[in-house]
Amino acid sequence: MSPSVVVVGGGYGGYKIAKTLDGVAEVTLVDPSDAFLHNVASWRALVEPEWLDRIFFPYDRLLRHGRFLRDRAVEVDGRRVTLASGTRLEPDYLVLATGSYYPSPAKWGDADSATARAGMRASHEALRGAARVLVVGAGPAGLELAGEIKTTFPDKRVIVADQAPDVLAGPFDQELREELRRQLDKLGVELALGSPLRGLPDVEPATAGNVSVTNEDGDEMAADVWFRCFGVVPATGYLRGALAEARDEAGYLRVDDQLRVVGQERVFAIGDISDAERNMAGLAGFQADFLAANLTVLITGEGELGRYRINPPMIAVPLGPEGGAGQFPGFDGIVPAEVVADVKGRAMLVDKHLEQFDAAKG
Secondary structure, three states: OOOEEEEEOOOHHHHHHHHHHEOOEEEEEEEOOOEEEOHHHHHHHHHOHHHHHOOEEEHHHOOOOOEEEEOOEEEEEOOEEEEOOOOEEOOOEEEEOOOEEOOOOOOOOOOOHHHHHHHHHHHHHHHHOOOEEEEEOOOHHHHHHHHHHHHHOOOOEEEEEEOOOOOOOOOOOHHHHHHHHHHHHHHOOEEEEOOOEOOOOOOOOOOOOOEEEEEOOOOEEEEOEEEEOOOOEEOOOOEOHHHHHOEOOOOOEOEOOOOEEOOOOOEEEOHHHEOOOOOOHHHHHHHHHHHHHHHHHHHHOOOOOOOOOOOOOOEEEEOOOOOEEEEOOOOOOOEOHHHHHHHHHOOOOHHHHHOOOOOOOO
């Protein structure tokens, strides 16, 4: 009988490691939703709802040999997993990949695909009817959203506000920020940077309403809809005992260079809940590839264990299907719009995930 592996969380890292180990071990994937949401393309679906048919992938199409449990982990202590249904699991190896919470309509938490679709359509209607849009947060999500809106609805007024003095905080070249600002200015996106808001709008994000905010500089901003593009929170509230104690002050699980949770032998964490790297979908995929290879070694006894290495700064920020810029390791200078469009902006990486959800059990 093959060793058992339970993967809690079916996001970018979780579904990928479950798929890779399917057949190598007895794999169980646990997630409260019925489908994987390719949230990298959420902003495209917000402005073009026909994309909703392309970004949800049912989990029951993922595994050929293993099983999918639509359930939610309510307590995890060591390798003991208790689900909301009362089911208890204690696999040989446990992978925690529950990701992070982020404001909708980018992510939808535990919602099923039908609920998420309906919510995204409602957000689209609020956006479509708005003449003025406020985006709070000038990180990658906020910039991408502003680019999508101005590309699809060029007549709308779009303001991006952030307390940071510049766009795209993080370990990126200043030249990249300057190029993104240049393109945003060409699109007509207004930037209100360097002054925190005195408070968030009273209106719920992504809903129509009379939005009014003021920053500490006294600048007033009015809009008909606003979107919250900040506030990533690791989803680790279900952890108990030593696992809960393994979190750092921000709630991330501390892992070693094999992505093993500190103090544990057979419990691993990847993606947004671990402190291994920055919160990015692509990095969750890299971690899944690495950990799947290491777990294959542990399960089969063949090969050598690797050590995870932190990736150099990399990012692609589309501003609509044809715009944007990025920074890639080994690429001389800033990655131009045409390359970002080829890599991400036009197809939004949909095919990369579609080919994974092709299982037909027989």
